[in-house]
Amino acid sequence: MVDPYLQSLASSIGAIASPFYAYLSDLHAKYQPPIDGAIAPDLAELALVNPDSFGICVVTVEGQTFQVGDCQEMFPIQSLSRAFLYGLALEDWGRDYVNQKVGVEPGQETSNSIVLDRKTNRPHNPLLNAGAIVTTDLIKGNGATERLQRVLEMFRRYTGRELNINMLAFLSGKAAGNRDRAIAYLMLNFGQISNRIAETLDLYFQQSAITLNCRDLAIMAATLANGGINPITKELAIDAQYVQDTISVMLTCGMKEYSGDWTYRIGIPAQAAINGGMIAVVPQKLGIGIFSPLLDARGNSIRGIKVCEDISKDQGLHLFNIYEKNQQMLKYIQQVDKVTAAAAALESDRIEPHILSELKQVCDRSDELGQLARVFLGMVEQVKAREEKLKQQVEELKIEIDRSKQAQQVAEIVEAESFQSIKHKLQRMKEKKSKQSQ
Secondary structure, three states, X not given: OOOHHHHHHHHOHHHHOHHHHHHHHHHHHHHOOOOOOEOOHHHHHHOOOOOOOOEEEEEEOOOOEEEEEOOOXXXXXXXXXXXXXXHHHHHHHOHHHHHHHOOOOOOOOOOOOOOOOOOOOOOOOOOOHHHHHHHHHHOOOOOHHHHHHHHHHHHHHHHOOOOEEOHHHHHHHHHOOHHHHHHHXXXXXXXXXXXXXXXHHHHHHHHHOEEEOHHHHHHHHHHHHOOOEOOOOOOEOOOHHHHHHHHHHHHHHOOHHHHHHHHHHOOOOEEEOXXXXXXXXXXXXXXXEEEOOOEOOOOOEHHHHHHXXXXXXXXXXXXXXXXXXXXXXXXXXXXXXXXXXXXHHHHHOOOOXXXXXXXXXXXXXXXXXXXXXXXXXXXXXXXHHHXXXXXXXXHHHHHHHHHHHHHHHHHHHHHOHHHHHHHHHHHHXXXXXXXXXX
16 A cells, blocks of 8 residues: 555656756747748648647656647658668668668758769768668568568657658658669669569658657667667667667768758757758657647748757757766756656665665755655665564564474474483482382
């Protein structure tokens, strides 16, 4: 039976993280006002997105989730799937073979350019249309259905839930895919893909039409930040040895021709798509998912870039930031995780040795979080004291049981027939000796 007071305290943990929620809410409000931008023509024509939609979600590697705005609105993943398909191809074939088929150079051409590397005839990187067609072709499976199921299963591991394909988006992409067909046949000519062109292109258009939301993107990004382990489900989504490859390609190529400026100013591995979605990965810390379909001239989410720029600056998340300032919020989140772990431990009656030491670190705070940590610390210490007292009582009980067993054994010996016979003989010998002495 869970203590109602403890249950109440545990349920309030989410509210303690309000400073970061407040930060994201302020950021959302800052960029919520109407802006000039355009929606991708194919999405506008199909009415698959709302131009006013705007959501921000952050998921830490400990599984803490912070979301504001339209984080549940569904939209086709489009090119945001490509880094993850690249990871799956690496798992299927290994780094050396995949690198023979697709490069890792940023390239200056647009995503749908019919241009290959002049020396190797490879696509420049797996995030361009040509590179994504190659990695799609590399996905193993016995036929189209099995290959599609493997892709869907991969995204299930990343997001922690089943995702579906928007058939309207799939059919629209397929109908408008003549340029991608031209790219595919060009690469077939140079031996970069197999001759199952129709099957591979169908899979390419299908995986681009998988629908998800902003929260899903953040969990996927956090999974990469967490070394390939989904921080919510704890399931392995990608072999850890290929996480570095995937994140590296996002850093150098994820923002297309804007990648150099992005790395210089923001310094977070990221990728943007013309659906208005963005993912950003801060290794060992967190993942960010943003959705706002209004695009700039380069085809990137206007709000998405501004939000990432502010978060990187405010929280000191640039990869090459050597200073620890501006990271107070991340440290706060980590301390919230420690208090949350203490609450879970108290509810489950499983208090590990490290809980006490971690709580003591948070107790030094003078704010509400420190106050709550001190309350939990007192409760943890009480539980530990009760455990020690119970252990002592158990030891004392064992001693009493041992004594009782010994007494019982003595009683059994005394009551035994052989013992009684010896006792009688001794008694007769005493009596006989007594008579002789008289």
